[in-house]
Amino acid sequence: MSSLAIKVENLKKEYITKDSTLQVIKGIDFELEKGEIAMLLGPSGSGKTTLLLMLGCILEPTSGRITLDDEIVYEDRWILKDTRKLRREKLGFIFQAHNLIPFLNVQDNVTLLPQLNGIAEVEYKKKAKEILTYLGIEDKTNYMIGSLSGGQSQRVAIARSLANDPRIILADEPTAALDKERAISVMELLRKLAKEQEVAMIVVTHDDRLLPYFDSVLKIDDGYLTKTKASETKLH
Amino acid sequence: MSSLAIKVENLKKEYITKDSTLQVIKGIDFELEKGEIAMLLGPSGSGKTTLLLMLGCILEPTSGRITLDDEIVYEDRWILKDTRKLRREKLGFIFQAHNLIPFLNVQDNVTLLPQLNGIAEVEYKKKAKEILTYLGIEDKTNYMIGSLSGGQSQRVAIARSLANDPRIILADEPTAALDKERAISVMELLRKLAKEQEVAMIVVTHDDRLLPYFDSVLKIDDGYLTKTKASETKLH
């Protein structure tokens, strides 16, 4: 077993619409170690969300190879048959639109996956409480999603993505709706998790004040990606 | 006709849920001049969105008075009967969730309101093109909403809110999904509009780098609001 969590080779993606073909990802290669936490940067429309969707096995690439946790999941076609099992057991998602289930309360949203993965009830409840407390929304545990503020539901989404002990976390602007202090505390939590439990993370963010919390920077522009060490990166 | 665009007096709002009553806004007063552009700050869950919803006549306050454009719209109950007409003709909204109509393309989303308001087609099409060009998404004019990136659809939402020449713009983190350069150019556009066409604006944002583009700062905390001049405000 290697120490690599994500390996991407010559990955390409084009969107074909009725009157044009849009080459969003033109061929990118990079690797991410276990426990490495990377910032994904790039102008609006450069393909950041597209890349995360492909890594999450939600969107099919045009060609290339994706290896997750030493398993080839895509090589010019899906190699892995049950991508949903992979997502359920190994991946955590935090997306721009937080995608919570509105007819479940906060707690049930967070514990849905551990429940499905057969974790014992005491255990996942305890864990959910811990995470919600850390994120400062333990008082909303029994609230319905509809009565949360923007920042609160973003934090619930973060809690959910952590609840199933994922090996890889893919986050699309997880702190966009949060004020600076909250954003920083979320990043501290994510970094702690990455280091303690060897979770690999790719986090899209436009907030360069968060740079210190990352190990590396993935910069995507015009379809190509460059990886640099965070400590050596100057933004702007 | 006074120079005031928004006047709020002793406004209160409580959310009543089955087991508790949450006093979110405990009594706030402030005024906003025509052409004034204010930053609305406050921790997550402090009631920023709640305030904007009340000003937009979407959410009913518990008590107090709201005057928009010299017209009392709320005084312990709705005074104005047709709040929807007000919204259609005078207000522009940009919300965290961008609320575009997915089965219309970009152009139709932007021109929906001017069309409804009986503006001539050439006129509103020209205007839509201008705004979309300024925001850098003129090449997506005929795209469906589903095929836009997060930042692109946020910009479409901005374009829509400007298309009906509103007197007041209420914006909830309009730049959250945008990178710094885009965020600044959006703020420049908003500021220009505010000054040239005397549009009053309240913009919720967590990004203190945008402070220079505002006239004033509305800070909401623990249910109360304080207003300061932007030039005299030190954040953190």
Add this chain to the structure above:
Amino acid sequence: MFEDVKYQIRNVEGVSEAAAMTFQTIQIPTSLKQERVTAVGYEIGKIGKPQNIISGRELAREHYEIVVDTKLGFKLDDKIPLGRNIYTVVGITKGAVSSSGEALVYISLKDAQQLQFLASNDTIRSDRARGIKDTTSTIVNTIVAKVSSGYSPKDIAENIKKWKHKSAYTNEKQVEILTKNVIEKSSKQIGLFTIILIIVSSVIISLIIYTMTIGKIKEIAILKLIGMPNIEIVKMIVQQSLVLGFLAFVAGNIFANAIKSKFPKNVQLLPEDSVGLFFVVVLVSVIGSLFGIYKALKANPAQAIGE
């Protein structure tokens, strides 16, 4: 004997002519199978002769001549065995069907009475012995009367009614009644059916429109949020419903016309039915959209904001 009544009515003042007629359902052997038809027995030369003869002639002789409808597929001079005799086709009508959709055949009153008699003595008897209900012969006998000019048919009808304790129908009502009675029962069923089907289609259209509205509830909330007036939203929904109803109407008509020849009975699809159906469809569509409209009007613009 009931035919007496005819003579009694003939004596009513103002009645210039009275004739007996019979209607019975019989089976007639066509080239393919036994076809159920309504046999009309009339007094030759009196009221009640076949209309719309497209070839041949009406009955001339008291016995064993028959006028059939073109639908049955007979040609002139074809021989048809009915009861114990062979009838010769002497005339062919077009469009002669009872309201219940059975083709009409015309025979003389005498033949008709004989058939009736045979049925009740022969066919029915052995049917009954087998414990089977006699369903092949339903008989309607009636007296039709012509009114002399100068007399009001209504008055005479009143007169006959009082005097004879019989119901009398005026000339205009007559044909209607005759056919209506034959199908009274089945038309009640058809009516019930129609009502149930209309209710059911209303429910289905309602559900579809409701589905569509629910599916677009977020968008409706957005439209309300940015200030679209209710009337525009209602218009959209009703339009959608009408388009749906109209498509269903067209599809239904095409379908009905396509399968009508495959039906066990001849079904008459009159243009009026289509027109009526059209209005029903419009009504049902509008009613069907009410639920959706209700949901749409209740949608909260704040919904557009939340997750």
Add this chain to the structure above:
Amino acid sequence: MFEDVKYQIRNVEGVSEAAAMTFQTIQIPTSLKQERVTAVGYEIGKIGKPQNIISGRELAREHYEIVVDTKLGFKLDDKIPLGRNIYTVVGITKGAVSSSGEALVYISLKDAQQLQFLASNDTIRSDRARGIKDTTSTIVNTIVAKVSSGYSPKDIAENIKKWKHKSAYTNEKQVEILTKNVIEKSSKQIGLFTIILIIVSSVIISLIIYTMTIGKIKEIAILKLIGMPNIEIVKMIVQQSLVLGFLAFVAGNIFANAIKSKFPKNVQLLPEDSVGLFFVVVLVSVIGSLFGIYKALKANPAQAIGE
């Protein structure tokens, strides 16, 4: 005369007893209105006497005695005018209804034949003269036979059939046939109705489930996104459908029992019907959820991301 057949059948080897019975639909004046009932005429002391007598006795005299069902509301010794005579209630049965739901009354075969005769001579005649179809009297006559022990009813039936050109039914089939024939036609209609209503309710349940699924399509996309397996999603939908179907089933049963007394005809709701309905409901619910399931399985997890 058709009763001869009875004697002929009695002579068939193995037949120990043969009796004639009649079934006719008549109107009987209850305290409220004219009630349609099926009058059973049987030979006193022979096969065919009333079952389930709860008070009084079966017929003893050849004339003017009647056994009625308790549903009709008569008491013992009540007088009922039928035809030209007054009948005395001597017995009351419970649950004696024909399959078409009409209460049964029992009179002697002789009385029954007289009633039949009166109907065809009196009532019908004046009805016919009015151009009104005779709907009050439908007559079914039959011969019932008892088979001596040691003989196979089936063989004898075959025998009678060949020999007399009559259909014969074995003992078990007999009752079934007798009632079935009475309602043959109406049961065909009921069958058609049932089929249409089942189809329609399937469509409605499908639409409802489809609506519900469509309304939750975003959430289903989210569930797929975070990795919920299809089987769990399908389970959810089928469960929902079954719950819905079950509620409808309960509601339908309560409703049916509530209104059944208000029905023009006595409707028998047998427990078996409920059980059958239950399985139909389960089936329909499952089928109804197929559309929704199809939609759910097609939902794209990427949908959960977009606007």
